[in-house]
Amino acid sequence: MKKILVTGALGQIGTELVLKLRDIYGQDQVISTDIRKDTTHMLVQSGPFETLDVTVAQDVFDIVKRHQVDTIIHLAALLSASAEKKPLLAWHLNMEGLLNTLEAAREQKCQFFTPSSIGAFGPTTPSDQTPQDTIQRPITMYGINKVAGELLCDYYFLKYGVDTRGVRFPGLISYQAPPGGGTTDYAVEIYHEAIRQGKYTSPIAAGTYMDMMYMPDALDAIVTLMEAEASKLTHRNAYNITAMSFEPEQISAAIRQHIPSFTLDYDVDPMKQEIADSWPNCIDPSCARDDWGFAAKYDLAAMTEDMLTKLRNNPA
Numbered sequence: 001m002k003k004i005l006v007t008g009a010l011g012q013i014g015t016e017l018v019l020k021l022r023d024i025y026g027q028d029q030v031i032s033t034d035i036r037k038d039t040t041h042m043l044v045q046s047g048p049f050e051t052l053d054v055t056v057a058q059d060v061f062d063i064v065k066r067h068q069v070d071t072i073i074h075l076a077a078l079l080s081a082s083a084e085k086k087p088l089l090a091w092h093l094n095m096e097g098l099l100n101t102l103e104a105a106r107e108q109k110c111q112f113f114t115p116s117s118i119g120a121f122g123p124t125t126p127s128d129q130t131p132q133d134t135i136q137r138p139i140t141m142y143g144i145n146k147v148a149g150e151l152l153c154d155y156y157f158l159k160y161g162v163d164t165r166g167v168r169f170p171g172l173i174s175y176q177a178p179p180g181g182g183t184t185d186y187a188v189e190i191y192h193e194a195i196r197q198g199k200y201t202s203p204i205a206a207g208t209y210m211d212m213m214y215m216p217d218a219l220d221a222i223v224t225l226m227e228a229e230a231s232k233l234t235h236r237n238a239y240n241i242t243a244m245s246f247e248p249e250q251i252s253a254a255i256r257q258h259i260p261s262f263t264l265d266y267d268v269d270p271m272k273q274e275i276a277d278s279w280p281n282c283i284d285p286s287c288a289r290d291d292w293g294f295a296a297k298y299d300l301a302a303m304t305e306d307m308l309t310k311l312r313n314n315p316a
């Protein structure tokens, strides 16, 4: 039976991933950790939870050892827009946290997952059908962290045999926990504001395409990749995956199918726009499909219908 440690568990991915992992592997088999302890959070109330600052190596080792963990899912990180505002903090948290959790995985012989991102690409990367292996010269601190992280995970696999696995996530859209600090956050906020106010002001300009994915597909991808037979994996960190690519006018049109009076206008955030412009329009996920059967179920229409239904039924 797996014993899984999840860092950054109270964030956007962790909140839903821990619940799914507990469903699959058992309530007590998944230790959720986060730097903040929110006693009202459903994860803190529903199973093992520990406060953990991933930049403190000893604390990471102690928790992994004490709980006899065999799988680490390392999610604690600063996202792209926050990292651009606090580059030194981003380097410290994103790199130190990764190194400490990789070291713990090496010592305790754990399987290891951490997400990379479309942010690992940059303006000189081919931006349409971005190949699995291509130019990676990002111009953001987050992107630099992600490229270094991909290389570090490959290094731990090649040098120490740590079973490191990862995907390059696109923008993730979900209705439960908010993302916070990302460039793709607008694609979550727009649904909340559509329900609340029937209108939204986008910080990302019309015509800016980015890859996106609905959270259930992202969670399935993590579980499928972690369960995949190692011999099938031609890459370690990280596989391109995506479900859809759209620009603000298209998500707005999808919302108008359900809320005809919805309106969209723009107040472009220059920092977020520069980041978005440096990322691909749409990446090619065929390597993940061929190696471990990645397949997304939700397109823009299906996701929009589900998001709006869930938000109406669970108002914030």
Ligand code: AKB
Residues within 6 Å of the ligand: 079, 080, 081, 116, 117, 118, 119, 142, 169, 170, 171, 172, 181, 182, 183, 184, 185
């Ligand atoms: C962000 O916008 O920073 C993230 C990502 C694409 O990695 N959602």
